[in-house]
Amino acid sequence: MRNKSVVQTETLPQSDALAQLNRQMIVILDFGSQYSELIARRIRETQVYSEVLSYRTTAEQLKQLNPKGIIFSGGPSSVYDDRAPECDPEIWHLGIPVLGVCYGMQLMVKQLGGKVLPAQKREYGKASLLIDDPTDLLTNVEDGTTMWMSHGDSCAELPEGFEVLAHTENTPCAAIANYDKKLYGVQFHPEVVHSIGGLALIRNFVYHICDCEPTWTTDAFVEEAIREIRARVGEKRVLLALSGGVDSSTLAFLLHKAIGDQLTCVFIDQGFMRKLEPERLVKLFQEQFHIPVEYVNARDRFLALVAGVTDPEEKRRRIGHEFIQVFEEASKQLGPFDYLAQGTLYPDVIESADTNVDPKTGERVAVKIKSHHNVGGLPKDLRFKLVEPLRKLFKDEVRKVGRSIGLPEEIVQRQPFPGPGLAIRIIGEITAERLDILRDADLIVRQEINRRGIYHDFWQAFAVLLPIRSVGVMGDQRTYAYPIVLRLVSSEDGMTADWSRVPYDILEAISNRIVNEVKGVNRVVLDITSKPPGTIEWE
Structure with a gap:
C-alpha cells in the first residue's frame, strides 16, 4: 500500500x-x-x-x-x-x-x-x-x-x-x-x-x-525580512506610503523594527478615504504606536486630477502617478530619501500582470485583469528605489506576520480597502458631492455590521455609488436620486469570492438607514455576483 x-x-x-x-x-x-x-x-x-x-x-x-x-x-x-x-x-x-x-x-x-x-x-x-x-x-x-x-x-x-x-x-x-x-x-x-x-x-x-518537511515559520520570515531590509537599505532613509490598512501598517511595523528612525511614514489624504479615517489613523500611529506620521492634505489636488475621468484604468493610473509625485515633493521637504516602501501583495501583482509573454509569438499567456496603484501606476522614471518585503505574501499571511510583530487586532482584521479608495467605488466621474454621499452610505454599512458583531464575517463589506439616477417617492414628493449598491463578500484570499448570504433584517436596516439618512440616495440594491466572473471591486 x-x-x-x-x-x-x-x-x-x-x-x-x-x-x-x-x-x-x-x-x-x-x-x-x-x-x-x-x-x-x-x-x-x-x-x-x-x-x-x-x-x-x-x-x-x-x-x-x-x-x-x-x-x-x-x-x-x-x-x-x-x-x-x-x-x-x-x-x-x-x-x-x-x-x-x-x-x-x-x-x-x-x-x-x-x-x-x-x-x-x-x-x-x-x-x-x-x-x-x-x-x-x-x-x-x-x-x-x-x-x-x-x-x-x-x-x-x-x-x-x-x-x-x-x-x-x-x-x-x-x-x-x-x-x-x-x-x-x-x-x-x-x-x-x-x-x-x-x-x-x-x-x-x-x-x-516530495518528502518535504514542515520547516517554515512566520517568525523565520520576519527574521529574514528584517535582515534583507537592513542589507538592502543600509544607512539610507525610507519613505513609506501609509494608508492605515493591514498591509501598509504591517509594513510600517516591520520597517520600524528593522531600521527604526530611518523610516518616515507619510499619510497622503487624497480625499478618497472613508469618513473620519484620516484623523483616526494619524492619531493611532502617533499616540498609541509611537511611530511618527507626516500628514499631507492633498484632497483638492487629487479631486482636480480626476475631474471628468470615467475610465477606471485611467483613474488608477492618474491616482498612482500622483501618489508618487506627492511623495517626491514630501521627500524634498522632509529630507532626501532613497527608498519608497510599498505594501504590495501577491494578488496585486497577479491581477496587474502582463507577464509570460511568449518570445516567439508575442502573445501574453496571463491575462491582465486590472492595474493596481502600487504596481500598475508607477512611472517608468521613478526616482525612488522600491522596498516591497510583502510582495510574495497573501493577505492572510500578512495578518499572521502582523500579529507576530505586535500589530493590534483592530488593524490586523481590518477589511481590505483599495489604494485609490472611494475613487473606484464611485462608478464614472468623481465629484465632491458623490464622495460625500458615498462616505455617508459606507459609514452606515460599517456601523450596522459592527453593531451586530459580524464585521469579521465578511472579507469585504462596502457601498458602491452608481452614476445614474432613478425615480423615487419620499414624503409624497417625487425624488430623482442615486442608487447605492451593497457589496458584501466572503473569501479566504481575495483570489476567489462569493457573495455573502446576509439575513434580510440586516439588509433592511442598512437600506432603511441609507435612504433616510443619506441625502441624494433613494434606492439600495444588492450585488450577488461571485468572483469570478466578477471582481470584488466594481472598478
Whole structure:
C-alpha cells in the first residue's frame, strides 16, 4: 500500500532568500493561470516554501534550484493550439516529482505520448470526484468529494506507464499517475477553496510524494525580512506610503523594527478615504504606536486630477502617478530619501500582470485583469528605489506576520480597502458631492455590521455609488436620486469570492438607514455576483 500519514499544518509565509538556504521548496511553473499564486499559497499552508516561475524555466535552471517538487499550473490555452505554451521536455527526466494541474496535466499527457482532445461535454464548477485508487496522491481524500472543474479539453488516451486514479461523471481521467516516475496529473483545481479535498491532495504531494518537511515559520520570515531590509537599505532613509490598512501598517511595523528612525511614514489624504479615517489613523500611529506620521492634505489636488475621468484604468493610473509625485515633493521637504516602501501583495501583482509573454509569438499567456496603484501606476522614471518585503505574501499571511510583530487586532482584521479608495467605488466621474454621499452610505454599512458583531464575517463589506439616477417617492414628493449598491463578500484570499448570504433584517436596516439618512440616495440594491466572473471591486 502507498498509504502514508499526512501532516496537518497552517500557513507559513517565507522569503526568496530563505528558500535558497533551505531546499524544502516546491516550484510552480506558471502557464498563465490566474490561480498560479494561489497554488503557492496552498503549498505554504503545509509549512513548505513555494515559488512561482515562468513556464519557460529550463530543466537546467530547475536543477540548479533543486526543488523537492514541481507543479504545472493551469492556463487559458489548449495544448493542441499552435501557439500553446510548452515546458522544457527535459523536465520529465529530472527525477523530481511533478504534479500537473488542469492545463498542466494535459501538457504532461501530450508531451509524454498521450492524446488530449476537446471534451464532448465541457465541465465547469463543482464535480464529484470518484476515486479509483485511494492511496498515494489521494490518501485521505474522501470518495465523492467536491472538486472544482474548469476545462473544455480532456485526456483521451494516457501515455505509457500511466493509470487512472479518479474520474468524474463527465471526465474519465480526472486524476492520473505514473508511480514509477512520480508524475501526477489532476484535471481539477485542488488549490481553490471550492475543492473540498484539495488541500489534503496537496499535502499528500508535498509530504508523501516530495518528502518535504514542515520547516517554515512566520517568525523565520520576519527574521529574514528584517535582515534583507537592513542589507538592502543600509544607512539610507525610507519613505513609506501609509494608508492605515493591514498591509501598509504591517509594513510600517516591520520597517520600524528593522531600521527604526530611518523610516518616515507619510499619510497622503487624497480625499478618497472613508469618513473620519484620516484623523483616526494619524492619531493611532502617533499616540498609541509611537511611530511618527507626516500628514499631507492633498484632497483638492487629487479631486482636480480626476475631474471628468470615467475610465477606471485611467483613474488608477492618474491616482498612482500622483501618489508618487506627492511623495517626491514630501521627500524634498522632509529630507532626501532613497527608498519608497510599498505594501504590495501577491494578488496585486497577479491581477496587474502582463507577464509570460511568449518570445516567439508575442502573445501574453496571463491575462491582465486590472492595474493596481502600487504596481500598475508607477512611472517608468521613478526616482525612488522600491522596498516591497510583502510582495510574495497573501493577505492572510500578512495578518499572521502582523500579529507576530505586535500589530493590534483592530488593524490586523481590518477589511481590505483599495489604494485609490472611494475613487473606484464611485462608478464614472468623481465629484465632491458623490464622495460625500458615498462616505455617508459606507459609514452606515460599517456601523450596522459592527453593531451586530459580524464585521469579521465578511472579507469585504462596502457601498458602491452608481452614476445614474432613478425615480423615487419620499414624503409624497417625487425624488430623482442615486442608487447605492451593497457589496458584501466572503473569501479566504481575495483570489476567489462569493457573495455573502446576509439575513434580510440586516439588509433592511442598512437600506432603511441609507435612504433616510443619506441625502441624494433613494434606492439600495444588492450585488450577488461571485468572483469570478466578477471582481470584488466594481472598478
